[in-house]
Amino acid sequence: MFDFGSITTWFDNLLESVMPSWAATVIECVIIGVVLLLVYALLAIFYIFYERKLCAWFQCRLGPMRVGPWGILQVFADMFKILIKELIRLENIDRFLFALAPYLVIIASVVSFSVLPWGNGLQVIDFNIGVFFMIAASSLGVLGILLAGWSSNNKYTLIGAMRSGAQMISYELSVGLSIMTIVVLAGTMSVSELVAAQADGWFLFKGHISAVIAFIIYLIAATGETNRGPFDLPEAEHELTAGYHTEYSGIHFGFFYLAEYLNLFIVSGIASLMFLGGWMPLHIPGWDGFNMVMDYIPSVVWFLGKAFFISFIIIWFKWSFPRVRIDQLLALEWKYLMPIGLFNLVLMTLLVVYGLHF
Secondary structure: OOOOHHHHHHHHHHHHHHOOHHHHHHHHHHHHHHHHHHHHHHHHHHHHHHHHHHHHHHOOOOOOOOOOHHHOHHHHHHHHHHHHOOOOOOOOOOHHHHHHHHHHHHHHHHHHHHHOOOEOOEOOOOOOOHHHHHHHHHOOHHHHHHHHHHHOOOHHHHHHHHHHHHHHHHHHHHHHHHHHHHHHHHOOOOHHHHHHOOOOOOHHHHOHHHHHHHHHHHHHHHHHHOOOOOOOHHHOHHHHOOHHHOOOOHHHHHHHHHHHHHHHHHHHHHHHHHHOOOOOOOOOOOOHHHHHHHHOOOHHHHHHHHHHHHHHHHHHHHOOOOOOOHHHHHHHHHHHHHHHHHHHHHHHHHHHHOOOOO
């Protein structure tokens, strides 16, 4: 399988051969930042179109069809509309926090986005506590949501923000327990080592029943943490208009909109990393010919394909189940998911200690 690390190493050596090391590092950081933002925007555009078409398919409709072939240009038209819409100036709000909130949400999303292993040797950040860093960075988004609700000086936005904060903090526990279950199985928090440990089989298949339970809990909890249906109580239109971003307009609203779809990709990418091998191809021990064919598929295609598949499942949840009440949402986490997750973590520990996993 092609190693993208050879390209990055060659480019680094090229820069350092013509300029000081610090200048090469600065240029590399700028290029990485630009590429991340570009990919971030393109993925958001893709996910908007992806969900619209899946939603239409589930409801026996066509979805966007008029603007461009198969409606592809409809998303670009909507993006252009958001960019040129006026930023409405509101009275009696905390202007600094109101303006800061969407940027906090975007920053948390981009930092988490940068930790994901896109391919063999294609990763921005890799260190021995990469999983811990990923969880910590993703949890910052709730601060932006709480600030948005508080600074808007609107009771509906405040209620939406409080709902979202309670929901995200609650469901982060089950997400963290599911991830820690796989960390116990792998014995490492390094993202690259997690992928390498699945060369002979993805954790979902070789982690015994405990890995399957962790995967199911993760899918449910990740849907809740990203405020997506049927857990989209913070944006319950029939109660709170648009929830915590009711008072936002123009590009500020666009930031929340982008972050929602990119958070969907991030939780899907983490699921791909923890349970489905990340960019690692499907290898079956003893099937050398099959494994060789799988290695010809580029690692980036493997990672994106797995992430899009997990996203499909989460979108399927949204368009298949009715919205739950806030008490039902919190009861599901505190009475069921978290106790099962704790028991499952202990079960995985016993499986690893006694060597009962595959």
